Amino acid sequence: xxxxxxxxxxxxxxxxxxxxxxxxxxxxxxxxxxxxxxxxxxxxxxxxxxxxxxxxxxxxxxxxxxxxxxxxxxxxxxxxxxxxxxxxxxxxxxxxxxxxxxxxxxxxxxxxxxxxxxxxxxxxxxxxxxxxxxxxxxxxxxxxxxxxxxxxxxxxxxxxxxxxxxxxxxxxxxxxxxxxxxxxxxxxxxxxxxxxxxxxxxxxxxxxxxxxxxxxxxxxxxxxxxxxxxxxxxxxxxxxxxxxxxxxxxxxxxxxxxxxxxxxxx
Amino acid sequence: xxxxxxxxxxxxxxxxxxxxxxxxxxxxxxxxxxxxxxxxxxxxxxxxxxxxxxxxxxxxxxxxxxxxxxxxxxxxxxxxxxxxxxxxxxxxxxxxxxxxxxxxxxxxxxxxxxxxxxxxxxxxxxxxxxxxxxxxxxxxxxxxxxxxxxxxxxxxxxxxxxxxxxxxxxxxxxxxxxxxxxxxxxxxxxxxxxxxxxxxxxxxxxxxxxxxxxxxxxxxxxxxxxxxxxxxxxxxxxxxxxxxxxxxxxxxxxxxxxxxxxxxxxxxxxxxxxxxxxxxxxxxxxxxxxxxxxxxxxxxxxxxxxxxxxxxxxxxxxxxxxx
Numbered sequence: 266x267x268x269x270x271x272x273x274x275x276x277x278x279x280x281x282x283x284x285x286x287x288x289x290x291x292x293x294x295x296x297x298x299x300x301x302x303x304x305x306x307x308x309x310x311x312x313x314x315x316x317x318x319x320x321x322x323x324x325x326x327x328x329x330x331x332x333x334x335x336x337x338x339x340x341x342x343x344x345x346x347x348x349x350x351x352x353x354x355x356x357x358x359x360x361x362x363x364x365x366x367x368x369x370x371x372x373x374x375x376x377x378x379x380x381x382x383x384x385x386x387x388x389x390x391x392x393x394x395x396x397x398x399x400x401x402x403x404x405x406x407x408x409x410x411x412x413x414x415x416x417x418x419x420x421x422x423x424x425x426x427x428x429x430x431x432x433x434x435x436x437x438x439x440x441x442x443x444x445x446x447x448x449x450x451x452x453x454x455x456x457x458x459x460x461x462x463x464x465x466x467x468x469x470x471x472x473x474x475x476x477x478x479x480x481x482x483x484x485x486x487x488x489x490x491x492x493x494x495x496x497x498x499x500x501x502x503x504x505x506x507x508x509x510x511x512x513x514x515x516x517x518x519x520x521x522x523x524x525x526x527x528x529x530x531x
Numbered sequence: 532x533x534x535x536x537x538x539x540x541x542x543x544x545x546x547x548x549x550x551x552x553x554x555x556x557x558x559x560x561x562x563x564x565x566x567x568x569x570x571x572x573x574x575x576x577x578x579x580x581x582x583x584x585x586x587x588x589x590x591x592x593x594x595x596x597x598x599x600x601x602x603x604x605x606x607x608x609x610x611x612x613x614x615x616x617x618x619x620x621x622x623x624x625x626x627x628x629x630x631x632x633x634x635x636x637x638x639x640x641x642x643x644x645x646x647x648x649x650x651x652x653x654x655x656x657x658x659x660x661x662x663x664x665x666x667x668x669x670x671x672x673x674x675x676x677x678x679x680x681x682x683x684x685x686x687x688x689x690x691x692x693x694x695x696x697x698x699x700x701x702x703x704x705x706x707x708x709x710x711x712x713x714x715x716x717x718x719x720x721x722x723x724x725x726x727x728x729x730x731x732x733x734x735x736x737x738x739x740x741x742x743x744x745x746x747x748x749x750x751x752x753x754x755x756x757x758x759x760x761x762x763x764x765x766x767x768x769x770x771x772x773x774x775x776x777x778x779x780x781x782x783x784x785x786x787x788x789x790x791x792x793x794x795x796x797x798x799x800x801x802x803x804x805x806x807x808x809x810x811x812x813x814x815x816x817x818x819x820x821x822x823x824x825x826x827x828x829x830x831x832x833x834x835x836x837x838x839x840x841x842x843x844x845x846x847x848x849x850x851x852x853x854x
Binding site for chain 2: 284
């Protein structure tokens with residue numbers, strides 16, 4: 266009897282998935298893009314620090330402005346772009362996908378394992394600088410007690426946003442086998458163009474992140490919107506969370522299915 | 532049509548290797564747009580080392596990918612150890628693949644790489660590391676197991692690929708062009724390893740377009756070209772298939788012209804060509820001709836220095852069948 270048959274083998278999800286995620290985390294953390302993206306994420310923190318030192322500013326307002334105008338529209342999708350899109354495409358382009366698909370594990374598990382690892386790293390990359398920003402702003406907040414829930418709400422929105430965007434980009438990568446192009450096209454169309462148009466903004470992820478963070482809806486009411494609506498569409502926070510979770514779960518299921526069924530010629 | 536008639540009209544499925552059928556492919560075809568990758572291949576592969584031969588673009592890699600489940604054929608089915616390769620992932624517990632592409636997680640060490648992939652075979656982290664160390668020892672990489680793969684030579688990288696395929700002790704091993712880029716010592720090592728696995732009654736499929744490489748590992752071969760099986764079985768059996776056709780024999784003799792004249796008297800001799808070292812004779816009856824040549828040389832006092840047949844080499848068989 267060979268050595269491997271004497272040793273116990275367990276190919277259940279509970280056994281394999283942690284191994285897959287751990288290895289992916291190690292690889293991702295070692296990647297140069299992680300360091301570069303972390304530095305980019307720190308830029309608003311440094312800017313905020315100067316702003317707090319040099320000017321008399323309300324912490325909550327400062328934090329809200331940065332999250333609303335920098336994190337949600339740019340920094341969160343940027344991180345997701347680099348961790349979601351390449352989930353499968355990197356393995357394909359690096360031609361290492363063969364090694365993974367020849368293991369006795371469902372292909373969907375491979376997709377999910379890599380996606381979860383991407384979400385963890387992405388979330389950390391966004392959350393750590395935001396926490397630093399949060400602390401920076403908190404000390405200058407006029408009413409710390411009142412500011413804390415709002416700040417946590419924004420932080421939660423950013424974290425949900427990174428998970429949602431990463432999943433959507435990973436699915437697009439699995440479908441089109443082009444990590445950046447498909448994700449960038451999606452981002453420009455849905456998150457930059459449609460997100461600014463009345464009613465159609467409901468098709469963007471950013472709208473629901475703003476809903477979760479309870480940003481002032483009046484801020485996004487554009488000239489065009491005023492011709493159509495008297496007031497901007499405002500949904501309750503829970504509906505924002507629900508939509509983001511639904512989009513994330515749907516995208517993850519679609520991505521897993523596509524990865525299972527699609528023929529990737531390596 | 533009755534059952535018996537139907538059975539007699541079924542084309543016989545080639546069976547290669549010895550022992551039980553391990554890999555069974557039935558009517559598998561795959562095409563890339565208008566280009567045919569493999570065309571209606573049915574074959575049973577058994578135990579031992581089996582060479583999959585064909586020129587570049589013949590369909591070897593496509594067939595390998597279909598047999599290992601990396602590609603799903605448009606038609607037909609593949610089963611390994613009676614499990615459908617495309618629907619039952621557990622079959623991969625018994626399969627190892629050395630892919631053709633030179634692909635790695637470059638920042639990992641050889642040990643990390645093999646351990647990771649073995650871990651995904653369902654072993655605990657501890658067992659996976661132990662198996663990985665054993666496999667790296669098998670390919671003589673123990674000394675360098677902690678070095679990053681990016682620092683490895685082509686031959687060493689090839690051996691890492693083999694180690695990851697061997698670590699979980701599979702019963703079925705696929706090697707796609709395994710000797711590419713290896714040095715003579717590494718080559719010898721891999722050949723010995725493949726032969727050893729064959730001796731252990733494992734099924735080892737080795738694809739190559741370099742015929743003499745495969746010839747050193749096995750005499751059980753499958754020749755494919757343009758996505759179809761051209762010939763299969765033992766190389767000597769394949770040679771018998773072409774024995775009705777002119778068979779070449781190279782001769783090194785002391786008096787080539789006189790010996791050529793003597794041979795020309797026989798009806799089975801199709802052609803005689805003079806070469807730099809003697810002459811090459813083409814005969815329709817190789818067995819008779821092999822017996823005749825030494826006797827003829829002895830009778831006429833002509834020294835026969837060497838007699839060999841290029842047709843015993845796979846290259847000759849291959850060229851003949853392809854053409």
